Amino acid sequence: MSCEKYSNWLMGAALGALGDAEMAELRAHTAGCSHCRSEWETIRALVVAVDRGVEAMVAGEPSAQFVSRLRARIAEEPTPSAWPLFAWRQFGLATLAAAAATIAILLVRTAEHEHGPASVDVNTLTKIGQQSPVSRVSSLENTSANGNASRRHRGASAHGRPDFFSTEVLVPRGQMAAALVLSEGVSTGKIDGVQLARLAERSAEPLEWRALDIEPLAAPYPRVEAMKAANADDGDQN
Amino acid sequence: MDALAASLPGTAVNDDAALAREFDACLADCPKLAYRVALGVLRNGADAEDVAQEAMLRAYRNFHRLRNRERFRGWIARTAWRLALDRLRAAGRREKRESAAAECSSEAKVEDLVASREFQRRLADAMDALPEKLRQVMVLAAIEGYNTREVATLLEIPEGTVRSRMFLARKQLAESLRCLVKNTPIG
Numbered sequence: 572m573s574c575e576k577y578s579n580w581l582m583g584a585a586l587g588a589l590g591d592a593e594m595a596e597l598r599a600h601t602a603g604c605s606h607c608r609s610e611w612e613t614i615r616a617l618v619v620a621v622d623r624g625v626e627a628m629v630a631g632e633p634s635a636q637f638v639s640r641l642r643a644r645i646a647e648e649p650t651p652s653a654w655p656l657f658a659w660r661q662f663g664l665a666t667l668a669a670a671a672a673t674i675a676i677l678l679v680r681t682a683e684h685e686h687g688p689a690s691v692d693v694n695t696l697t698k699i700g701q702q703s704p705v706s707r708v709s710s711l712e713n714t715s716a717n718g719n720a721s722r723r724h725r726g727a728s729a730h731g732r733p734d735f736f737s738t739e740v741l742v743p744r745g746q747m748a749a750a751l752v753l754s755e756g757v758s759t760g761k762i763d764g765v766q767l768a769r770l771a772e773r774s775a776e777p778l779e780w781r782a783l784d785i786e787p788l789a790a791p792y793p794r795v796e797a798m799k800a801a802n803a804d805d806g807d808q809n
Numbered sequence: 810m811d812a813l814a815a816s817l818p819g820t821a822v823n824d825d826a827a828l829a830r831e832f833d834a835c836l837a838d839c840p841k842l843a844y845r846v847a848l849g850v851l852r853n854g855a856d857a858e859d860v861a862q863e864a865m866l867r868a869y870r871n872f873h874r875l876r877n878r879e880r881f882r883g884w885i886a887r888t889a890w891r892l893a894l895d896r897l898r899a900a901g902r903r904e905k906r907e908s909a910a911a912e913c914s915s916e917a918k919v920e921d922l923v924a925s926r927e928f929q930r931r932l933a934d935a936m937d938a939l940p941e942k943l944r945q946v947m948v949l950a951a952i953e954g955y956n957t958r959e960v961a962t963l964l965e966i967p968e969g970t971v972r973s974r975m976f977l978a979r980k981q982l983a984e985s986l987r988c989l990v991k992n993t994p995i996g
Contacts, residue, residue, distance in 0.1 A: 580810040586979055614983065617990045621982045624932040625849075633844040633858050648869065702972045705918055803906050 573600065577607050584611070585618040671768060751798065832872050835881060840865055841880060843889040849948030850893035852933060858894055864889040883963040890945055922944065928989060935985035943978035948973055 576599045583589045584597055601608040756762035843864040847857035868885055875881055922928040936944055946960060950971075953959040957975065961968040 582980055582983065585983070586976055588976055613990050614987070617983050617987060618979060620922045620928070620977060620990070621932065621986060622930060622951070623956070625936070625947055625982075627923065627929075628852060628933070629845045629849040629948055629951045631845065631848055631854060631857075633840050633861055634854075635846070637840055637858060637861070641836070641840070641862055644862065644866055645869050648866070798870070 574604060574607055577601070577604075578610060581607075581611050581614045585615045818873060827871060835885075836865075839868070839882060839885045842860075843885050844953045846886050846889040847893040847949060850890065850944075850956060851952065860892045863892055867892075880965070883965055884947060886963045894941075900943070903993060919981055924987060928986070931986055931989060932982065935982045938985070939978055940983060943974050943981065945977040946971055946974040947982070961970070969987075 572740070577597055580589060580597050582591060584594060589597065599612050753762065757764035757767070825961055840861055843861035844857050847860035847864070848854065851857050851860065864885055868881070872881075875884060893945045919947070936947070939947065949960045949963055950957070953963070955975070957968050960975075961971045964971070
């Protein structure tokens with residue numbers, strides 16, 4: 572009975588899963604029991620053999636030509652500048668430019684409304700968009716002298732809509748929500764718009780690649796909702 | 810494209826170059842890892858090398874998407890593992906060996922076992938019989954010198970899970986091969 576008990580412990584002991592007290596008990600037993608001692612040594616050696624066998628199974632090096640073969644295959648791949656990262660960067664620049672222009676315009680409008688002309692130069696910020704070859708941002712007030720913007724502005728005012736509707740900013744597809752959230756943050760003071768505008772001015776400088784974990788957006792955004800409602804009203808009136 | 814890249818001084822072009830350099834640095838270590846993982850599944854050097862090549866090529870294509878470079882080794886290990894399994898299944902190389910092989914027909918000194926073909930064949934069979942999760946941990950543990958923390962990092966699972974899987978895997982392997990060393994104490 573005693574040997575049967577310890578025999579059941581042997582595998583666990585060989586695998587290092589036995590507690591200190593049990594291990595001491597097993598050692599004491601095997602010291603006086605030649606059968607269990609032999610069994611213990613066998614199992615312990617077997618576990619070592621298994622470990623070594625698996626190690627031998629995965630031991631080895633790729634051939635000396637491995638890296639050169641890989642490089643040859645990589646050479647057949649699209650060049651690094653065609654990596655999607657580049658497209659992402661373009662898209663990112665466009666988004667940054669759109670956001671910067673939106674904020675700047677909002678700041679100017681808000682400042683004009685409350686305190687007269689703002690200290691932020693909207694033209695400077697709009698240049699950011701112009702510098703980016705993929706930027707689709709344009710403010711109708713800045714892109715031409717046509718009367719669309721002002722007409723829209725006057726028309727909007729006539730409808731009693733907030734001032735920030737008076738300027739149109741074309742945002743890249745899919746980035747409208749981000750731009751609105753950003754403007755909402757600036758308007759509510761959660762984001763320092765002036766500081767952000769200054770940062771945006773430096774966007775022509777080399778950008779640092781940094782992975783971002785973007786938190787899911789929390790809804791609702793009051794001004795976004797207001798904008799949607801205003802747009803709906805506008806549509807009804809048209 | 811070059812003109813476009815040139816118009817963005819210090820941004821995309823530099824990033825691409827940095828990315829290429831970073832990938833180049835990975836070539837010092839990762840091919841060996843990919844090769845050994847594949848070898849643990851395929852047990853054939855040429856096949857393992859092909860799989861490692863494919864894994865590295867996929868890594869190259871997706872390198873820009875890997876936010877955390879510290880997880881790159883784990884990504885490579887898991888990719889190589891999956892590709893090796895796919896190759897094994899596709900080629901139908903996983904031989905169904907006769908169950909008679911499980912019969913204990915010989916006994917040998919333990920220290921000779923590792924080098925014996927019989928032991929290696931039985932061990933390979935026993936490895937094949939392991940559930941995939943146990944086998945994966947066993948292979949990676951053998952590559953990493955049985956460092957459970959490293960294996961946990963590679964597989965992105967808790968260290969305790971690695972330890973329990975390793976215990977089960979080694980126990981199952983040892984019990985499968987026990988008949989080969991029946992009553993044969995080490996010398």
